[in-house]
Amino acid sequence: MSKEQASLVWQQCLDVIRDNINFQKYKTWFEPIKPLKLIETMLTIEVPSQFFYEWLEENYYQLLRSTITKVLGTQGKLEYSVVVEKAEDMLDNKTIRLPQQPTPPSSKENQFEGSHAFYPGQLQNPYIIPGIQKKKINSNLNPQYVFEKYIEGDCNRLARSASLAISEHPGANSFNPFFIYGGTGLGKTHLIQSIGNKVKQAYNGEKTVLYITSESFTNEFVHAIRNNRIAEFSMMYRSVDVLIVDDIQFFSGKERTQEEFFHIFNTLHQDGKQIILSSDRAPKDIPDIQERLISRFNWGLSADIQMPEFETRYAILERKANDNGIEFDQDILEFIALNFKSNVRELEGAIIKLLAMSSLQNVDHIDLPMAKRMLKDMIKDNRSNISIETIQNQVAEYFGIDPTKLKDKTRKQEVVEARQIAMYLSKLLTKATYKTIGLHFGGRDHSTVIHAISSVTDQTNTNVKIKRIVKDLQHQIELSTI
Numbered sequence: 351m352s353k354e355q356a357s358l359v360w361q362q363c364l365d366v367i368r369d370n371i372n373f374q375k376y377k378t379w380f381e382p383i384k385p386l387k388l389i390e391t392m393l394t395i396e397v398p399s400q401f402f403y404e405w406l407e408e409n410y411y412q413l414l415r416s417t418i419t420k421v422l423g424t425q426g427k428l429e430y431s432v433v434v435e436k437a438e439d440m441l442d443n444k445t446i447r448l449p450q451q452p453t454p455p456s457s458k459e460n461q462f463e464g465s466h467a468f469y470p471g472q473l474q475n476p477y478i479i480p481g482i483q484k485k486k487i488n489s490n491l492n493p494q495y496v497f498e499k500y501i502e503g504d505c506n507r508l509a510r511s512a513s514l515a516i517s518e519h520p521g522a523n524s525f526n527p528f529f530i531y532g533g534t535g536l537g538k539t540h541l542i543q544s545i546g547n548k549v550k551q552a553y554n555g556e557k558t559v560l561y562i563t564s565e566s567f568t569n570e571f572v573h574a575i576r577n578n579r580i581a582e583f584s585m586m587y588r589s590v591d592v593l594i595v596d597d598i599q600f601f602s603g604k605e606r607t608q609e610e611f612f613h614i615f616n617t618l619h620q621d622g623k624q625i626i627l628s629s630d631r632a633p634k635d636i637p638d639i640q641e642r643l644i645s646r647f648n649w650g651l652s653a654d655i656q657m658p659e660f661e662t663r664y665a666i667l668e669r670k671a672n673d674n675g676i677e678f679d680q681d682i683l684e685f686i687a688l689n690f691k692s693n694v695r696e697l698e699g700a701i702i703k704l705l706a707m708s709s710l711q712n713v714d715h716i717d718l719p720m721a722k723r724m725l726k727d728m729i730k731d732n733r734s735n736i737s738i739e740t741i742q743n744q745v746a747e748y749f750g751i752d753p754t755k756l757k758d759k760t761r762k763q764e765v766v767e768a769r770q771i772a773m774y775l776s777k778l779l780t781k782a783t784y785k786t787i788g789l790h791f792g793g794r795d796h797s798t799v800i801h802a803i804s805s806v807t808d809q810t811n812t813n814v815k816i817k818r819i820v821k822d823l824q825h826q827i828e829l830s831t832i
Contacts, residue, residue, distance in 0.1 A: 352387040359393055359421060360385035366417045371410075374620055378588065379406060382581070386431055391422050394429040399582050403432045405589060487590065489550065490561045495543035501669055503662030506537065509653035513541050517548035520557060520592050520624035525651040527615075527625035531632050532655030535693030538628040541655075542594050545626060549592050557591035564600040568607045575606075584610065588617045594626040598647075603638040612643055619646070663687040663697055670701045678704070681821075682721045688828045689729045700725055736779045736827060738790045744827050745772040748819070757792035771820060773799050774806035779827060 360383075368376050384396040397403045406414065418426040497517075502510050512525050528545075530538050546559040562570075574583035587593065593614075601608050618625055629636060632654070633647040658666065664687040671678050682704075690696040707724045708716050716724075746753040749768040756769045769791060776787045777799070784796035791799070809816040 352389065353385070356385035356388040356393060359388055360395065362421045363393075363414075363417045366420060367413060370413055372620070374617055378585070378617065379410065391425045392427040392429055393418065393422065394431055396431045396433065398433050400432050401582050401585060403430050405585060406430075487558055487560055487586070489546060489559045491543050491546045491550070491559065493547065495540045496547050497544045499669065499673070500537065500540055500544055501658075501662055501666045503658055503665070505656040505658045505662055506541070509541060509655050512651055512653055513545050514548075516624060516626070517545045517552065520545075520549050521622045523624075526619065527627055527647060527650045529627045529629070529633060529647050529650065529652040530655060531629045531652065533630060533657070533693060535695030536655045536657065537694050538655060539596055542596065542626050542628050546592060546594055549624075558589065559592040559594070560587075560590045561594040561596065563596045564598050567595060567611070568600070568604055571607050571610055580610075584614060587614045588621075590618070590623065592624045592626065593618055596628050597630070598627045599629045599631060599636050601639060601643075602636060605640075608640050608643055612640065612646075615643070615646055619649070625650075657692060658694060660687055663690070666694055666697055667701060670698055674701070674705060676705060678716065678721075679718065681718045682716065684825065685718060685721060686725070688825065689725075696728075700728060703728065738776045738780060738782060738787065741775050741779065741827055742772055742790070745775065745823060748823055748826075757790075759792065770802035770806050771816075771823065773802040774820065775823060775827065777803050779824070 364380060367380055379402075382398055382402070386394040386396050388394070397406065414428060418428050497510070497514060500506075500510060509530050512528060513530075516523055516525050516528055530542060532538055543561055546561050549557055549559050571580075571583060574580045595611075601611065615625060627647065633639075633644050633652060636644070664683055667678075667683045667686055671683070686697065686700045690700050704716055704721060704724055707713075713720070742753050742756050745768050746756060749764060751765060751768060755765050756772055758765070773787055773791060776782055776790070777784070782790075784799045788794040788796050788799045806816070806820065810820055811817075
């Protein structure tokens with residue numbers, strides 16, 4: 351009879367609760383509860399896990415308290431019975447109950463194991479219970495990934511601006527979900543973790559932030575399936591305020607993982623929680639992903655990150671060097687910025703290698719020739735991307751002459767100087783032979799080319815003006831091929 355009465359009373363409670371929260375929350379947090387018994391004005395309910403119990407106490411205490419008072423009167427009491435899984439095999443369940451009044455914490459042992467009763471007339475916070483603490487979710491954020499260390503450029507301006515806006519008002523913005531995509535090593539992880547770190551700082555830990563890779567999410571889900579803990583897995587993810595999932599493209603082909611993430615996504619979005627995703631490609635280009643997920647990825651803002659331009663690469667190198675307390679010569683930073691164009695990770699790798707090599711070799715100062723030797727095995731040969739015609743055009747424009755003049759027989763000083771520098775750069779920046787270079791300059795003999803190269807080499811060692819001109823032209827030509 352006690353159980354039947356408990357069912358009737360709990361049904362009255364559910365009728366009240368249903369009118370005070372949205373359907374999804376009701377379905378998630380109240381439908382799984384089972385009424386066990388009613389003794390006088392004490393209603394005992396069973397919840398599926400300790401986490402479930404903590405979540406109810408943290409988020410729905412006032413609602414439950416007012417509901418019990420309404421249904422059972424001011425003397426009404428509610429007792430939780432928590433299903434506890436054995437750690438050994440997670441097969442058998444047991445129910446442990448708390449005495450009617452909470453006892454003070456003991457330094458010797460935990461006095462609370464699985465259940466708790468509260469009394470609507472009490473003023474003390476019932477969340478603070480001997481032997482149990484509110485679960486804290488590790489954010490998994492790298493504290494080094496902050497906006498202050500993220501260099502802005504044309505390649506990432508939209509993504510960075512949107513990230514800042516999100517960090518100030520997570521969930522309460524039109525960028526939800528926020529989807530960042532771009533190639534490997536362009537700074538996606540740094541940017542999305544910067545959002546998380548900013549939120550934690552701005553809200554003093556009041557908002558729960560969780561960063562996870564899609565691979566780790568999948569592994570945790572598989573573990574939950576294996577141990578029959580899917581409900582707890584789902585509830586944990588639905589409890590966060592800011593969910594950051596990196597490399598979402600690895601959900602490709604994982605149907606059950608996609609299904610679970612779909613429902614988590616819906617709950618978080620409906621509750622106004624912030625969702626941040628990253629991928630190496632745009633949502634529409636991810637293969638083997640459910641259409642309904644792709645549709646949801648496009649609900650908010652998608653922003654791509656491009657390869658950084660020269661100026662951004664240079665600024666990144668400066669910052670990296672300063673962070674390590676090292677000052678490099680400008681020509682070294684320019685050399686690295688010109689030769690490492692693919693991604694930020696390559697740039698950082700070059701700086702780290704210079705630091706490591708200088709430390710191992712006990713070198714106090716690294717000059718450009720030394721830097722070139724140290725980084726030789728990391729630099730891709732880009733000479734095939736530069737043509738002699740490109741060099742001729744750039745040199746002619748610099749000196750303000752017609753490119754055809756470089757092929758003429760004229761002996762005017764300004765043309766001779768330009769021609770020799772163009773030949774020098776042709777040998778430096780292309781794989782062309784002396785003979786091939788000579789043919790491009792009006793069919794001149796290879797010995798003329800050798801003489802021109804030798805002359806410019808000598809001048810760059812003795813004439814500051816010529817050295818600057820050659821350096822500027824080399825810079826311009828290499829930039830034109832990026």
